[in-house]
Amino acid sequence: MDARYNPPAIESKWQAHWRELGLDRTPELTAESRKFYALSMFPYPSGSLHMGHVRNYTITDVIARHKRMQGYAVLHPMGWDAFGLPAENAAIDRGIPPAKWTYQNIAQMRDQLQRLGLSYDWEREITTCAPDYYKWTQWLFLQFFKAGLAYQKEAPVNWDPVDQTVLANEQVDAEGRSWRSGALVEKRLLKQWFLKITAYADQLLADLEKLSGWPERVLTMQENWIGQSVGARVVFKTETGEELPVFTTRPDTLWGATFMVLAPEHPLVEKLTTPEQEVAVKAYRAEAAARSEIERSAEDREKTGVWTGSYAINPVNQERIPIWIADYVLMGYGTGAIMAVPAHDQRDFEFARQFGLPIKLVVQPPQGGVTSAEDLQAAWTGEGVLINSGPLDGIPVGKGPGQSVERAIAWLEEQGLGERQVNYRLRDWLISRQRYWGCPIPIIHCPHCGIVPVPEEDLPVLLPEDVELTGRGGSPLAQLEDWVKVKCPACGADARRETDTMDTFICSSWYFLRFSDPRNDREIFRKDLVNAWLPVDQYVGGIEHAILHLLYARFFTKVLRDLGLLNFDEPFSRLLTQGMVQARTYYNPNKSGKDRWIPTALVKDPNDPRDPETGEPLQVIYATMSKSKGNGVDPEEVLANYGADTARMFILFKAPPEKDLEWDDADVEGQFRFLNRVWRQVYDFVSRGGGTESLQAKVEAGSLTKAERDLRRAVHTAIKEVSEDLEEYQFNTAIAGLMKLSNALAEAEIPDSPVYAEGIRTLVLLLAPFAPHMAEELWQALGGTDSVHRQAWPTYDPAALVADTVTIVVQVNGKLRGSFEAPADVTPQEQERLALQSEAAQRYLQGMTPKRVIVVPKKLVNLVV
Numbered sequence: 003m004d005a006r007y008n009p010p011a012i013e014s015k016w017q018a019h020w021r022e023l024g025l026d027r028t029p030e031l032t033a034e035s036r037k038f039y040a041l042s043m044f045p046y047p048s049g050s051l052h053m054g055h056v057r058n059y060t061i062t063d064v065i066a067r068h069k070r071m072q073g074y075a076v077l078h079p080m081g082w083d084a085f086g087l088p089a090e091n092a093a094i095d096r097g098i099p100p101a102k103w104t105y106q107n108i109a110q111m112r113d114q115l116q117r118l119g120l121s122y123d124w125e126r127e128i129t130t131c132a133p134d135y136y137k138w139t140q141w142l143f144l145q146f147f148k149a150g151l152a153y154q155k156e157a158p159v160n161w162d163p164v165d166q167t168v169l170a171n172e173q174v175d176a177e178g179r180s181w182r183s184g185a186l187v188e189k190r191l192l193k194q195w196f197l198k199i200t201a202y203a204d205q206l207l208a209d210l211e212k213l214s215g216w217p218e219r220v221l222t223m224q225e226n227w228i229g230q231s232v233g234a235r236v237v238f239k240t241e242t243g244e245e246l247p248v249f250t251t252r253p254d255t256l257w258g259a260t261f262m263v264l265a266p267e268h269p270l271v272e273k274l275t276t277p278e279q280e281v282a283v284k285a286y287r288a289e290a291a292a293r294s295e296i297e298r299s300a301e302d303r304e305k306t307g308v309w310t311g312s313y314a315i316n317p318v319n320q321e322r323i324p325i326w327i328a329d330y331v332l333m334g335y336g337t338g339a340i341m342a343v344p345a346h347d348q349r350d351f352e353f354a355r356q357f358g359l360p361i362k363l364v365v366q367p368p369q370g371g372v373t374s375a376e377d378l379q380a381a382w383t384g385e386g387v388l389i390n391s392g393p394l395d396g397i398p399v400g401k402g403p404g405q406s407v408e409r410a411i412a413w414l415e416e417q418g419l420g421e422r423q424v425n426y427r428l429r430d431w432l433i434s435r436q437r438y439w440g441c442p443i444p445i446i447h448c449p450h451c452g453i454v455p456v457p458e459e460d461l462p463v464l465l466p467e468d469v470e471l472t473g474r475g476g477s478p479l480a481q482l483e484d485w486v487k488v489k490c491p492a493c494g495a496d497a498r499r500e501t502d503t504m505d506t507f508i509c510s511s512w513y514f515l516r517f518s519d520p521r522n523d524r525e526i527f528r529k530d531l532v533n534a535w536l537p538v539d540q541y542v543g544g545i546e547h548a549i550l551h552l553l554y555a556r557f558f559t560k561v562l563r564d565l566g567l568l569n570f571d572e573p574f575s576r577l578l579t580q581g582m583v584q585a586r587t588y589y590n591p592n593k594s595g596k597d598r599w600i601p602t603a604l605v606k607d608p609n610d611p612r613d614p615e616t617g618e619p620l621q622v623i624y625a626t627m628s629k630s631k632g633n634g635v636d637p638e639e640v641l642a643n644y645g646a647d648t649a650r651m652f653i654l655f656k657a658p659p660e661k662d663l664e665w666d667d668a669d670v671e672g673q674f675r676f677l678n679r680v681w682r683q684v685y686d687f688v689s690r691g692g693g694t695e696s697l698q699a700k701v702e703a704g705s706l707t708k709a710e711r712d713l714r715r716a717v718h719t720a721i722k723e724v725s726e727d728l729e730e731y732q733f734n735t736a737i738a739g740l741m742k743l744s745n746a747l748a749e750a751e752i753p754d755s756p757v758y759a760e761g762i763r764t765l766v767l768l769l770a771p772f773a774p775h776m777a778e779e780l781w782q783a784l785g786g787t788d789s790v791h792r793q794a795w796p797t798y799d800p801a802a803l804v805a806d807t808v809t810i811v812v813q814v815n816g817k818l819r820g821s822f823e824a825p826a827d828v829t830p831q832e833q834e835r836l837a838l839q840s841e842a843a844q845r846y847l848q849g850m851t852p853k854r855v856i857v858v859p860k861k862l863v864n865l866v867v
């Protein structure tokens with residue numbers, strides 16, 4: 003062991019040794035195994051790690067290492083979410099084939115991950131763009147197709163009229179222009195593939211209850227995204243006999259419907275438009291087509307619309323009500339038609355006021371006040387009782403049993419006017435991409451047979467790699483005639499391959515399952531293995547995946563369960579969403595847009611930061627590290643300056659895992675100093691010859707001196723606290739516990755006691771999950787033969803935690819009258835109370851109350867009478 007802590011040397015040495023040893027290999031599960039599956043969300047191989055990655059992977063690694071020492075069989079794998087647009091853009095910009103670019107990046111990032119000392123089982127590495135993986139993605143698509151869960155229908159795409167190609171949303175800028183040609187992007191309808199996630203909407207919602215190990219806010223986000231609403235479907239008829247079904251969550255306000263509104267795209271609009279209104283309706287529809295959905299549904303927008311000239315009949319009271327079109331009603335949601343109840347819906351209220359349409363009060367708000375529609379300043383959406391509502395008059399408003407909504411649905415069903423309906427905001431998942439670098443959809447289009455699935459024995463449908471990408475002229479795969487032309491597997495006729503590729507979110511919707519059996523080339527995974535390892539016990543990733551990735555992964559799990567491939571309902575038992583990594587960020591308040599951010603590297607004096615161009619003083623804030631702000635700290639730099647162990651310690655110590663973390667060089671330095679101190683403590687101990695015997699040191703609890711008892715209490719308190727903090731993922735306080743133990747060892751003046759040896763050994767063991775390289779080096783210096791990471795996690799001796807006692811002297815009027823034992827941590831108040839109860843006090847006071855009590859903490863009590 004060197005006297006000096008030299009991280010680069012020991013870190014690379016142990017990384018190589020652990021690889022040889024197969025330390026992080028996943029053990030075979032046996033009947034006795036307790037399994038633990040720890041997983042970080044796998045990265046997109048952009049080419050280099052950023053601090054957010056380092057934080058995510060460090061958190062999961064500490065959990066995995068701790069569980070291994072606790073005796074669990076741990077699965078801790080890593081892979082690559084490797085299809086996607088950046089590789090394709092790089093190919094277009096720089097002429098590097100996407101596969102080459104991707105695999106280069108993977109190699110670089112794998113090397114970085116290994117240098118961070120992350121304990122992955124690299125034998126289980128998976129890469130979604132590799133044929134041995136996407137073969138099974140395609141196979142899954144076929145199972146979805148056969149189960150009726152994959153289908154084709156027309157949907158709008160972003161069309162670049164200059165380059166004649168479809169663009170991804172990310173390739174369209176904020177002004178709606180193509181990233182490449184700069185042309186204004188148009189919407190075009192194309193036949194595209196969808197997965198029927200809506201068939202699982204009810205389960206995806208109901209099973210959120212099973213996810214008690216997930217953050218509340220993620221559950222809420224999923225719930226809102228699924229967006230269940232309970233209401234009624236009611237059919238309105240037009241005067242000409244057309245049917246206009248609507249879905250409403252407020253069927254109790256049907257008597258207050260005074261007009262109807264259709265989406266401008268509604269298929270009946272042309273039929274319903276009277277000749278007098280034709281010009282106005284046409285113009286309005288053209289205007290609406292140019293607006294985005296987000297713009298159309300903005301709440302604060304002034305309401306616009308046009309009357310069609312037609313009327314409908316309100317089925318509950320036979321009133322004649324006008325039919326309008328307005329862009330705040332969307333075709334893709336519900337039926338594309340609404341009944342408007344302006345008195346009790348704010349958007350309808352604003353619309354009615356704008357166009358002078360009647361407003362009819364059907365809910366009487368409590369405590370008087372508003373008695374007629376004229377008094378309303380805004381729609382009344384609160385409680386009250388129904389009025390002007392025929393058979394429902396007097397019923398209290400609400401969604402509960404016996405309240406207005408349920409009673410209205412029951413009445414509509416009785417009368418045959420409507421029926422209960424549960425709607426979801428969730429829509430089917432559009433998975434077609436008119437892009438090259440993705441998993442090919444295994445479908446063949448035959449002029450005779452229509453859509454024909456590629457036979458399973460012909461999988462994978464290989465993605466051709468020798469393709470030149472220009473970003474122009476349509477889908478890249480469609481241009482490869484040799485690849486596209488194929489015989490129909492059903493009839494043998496000339497047919498064409500599907501040229502769309504799959505959304506990369508499909509590749510990441512099942513990767514966590516494949517890790518249970520990643521090299522299987524005969525089936526997607528063995529059922530017994532996937533059932534044994536899953537669900538993932540701890541999943542760790544960014545909050546940005548709270549909705550889509552997690553929802554899709556849950557959907558896939560449920561479909562695979564229904565296909566009989568696995569037998570659990572939910573893929574991730576516990577979820578941790580780690581906070582962002584922020585850094586000091588400089589901006590010039592006199593500049594705007596991207597230019598206002600001044601990269602940290604250009605700021606000469608952090609104490610007087612100035613714009614390098616203008617010399618103006620800069621403002622400083624903490625913001626999430628990003629390229630655009632130039633405030634990132636490169637993990638490579640930290641590795642080079644301090645080593646992986648310090649980087650890990652800092653990231654874990656600086657903030658609890660779910661909170662944002664502010665990067666601070668001084669605190670990094672602080673962790674480096676702490677590790678140096680531990681190094682020196684162990685070095686000094688070993689130099690005195692304390693090594694090997696510390697591993698065997700037996701502490702005879704019965705015959706310890708007070709100093710030994712005190713130190714032993716500190717050692718076992720550290721075991722208890724660090725263990726509990728690790729269970730709760732409170733890594734920052736766990737590291738504080740390690741610091742306390744190190745301090746206690748430094749202050750104890752008993753370096754030759756077996757208790758000291760026990761303390762040194764414990765410190766090294768407790769350090770192992772956090773600073774794995776240093777702990778290994780110190781363990782070996784102590785004479786350990788096997789790896790420190792194969793040692794059992796220490797357990798504490800409850801008896802050692804019990805506080806020692808002190809002897810308190812009792813005086814009466816300054817004279818020594820006796821003594822008693824009190825706990826070593828006794829408070830002055832408690833000491834006084836015990837003194838008054840003591841035998842000496844009872845005997846000498848004889849019932850008198852002392853005039854004054856003088857307490858010398860932990861030593862003496864003088865009772866003055």
Ligand SMILES: [Zn+2]
Pocket residue numbers: 448449450451452454490491492493494495497
């Ligand atoms: Zn055919």
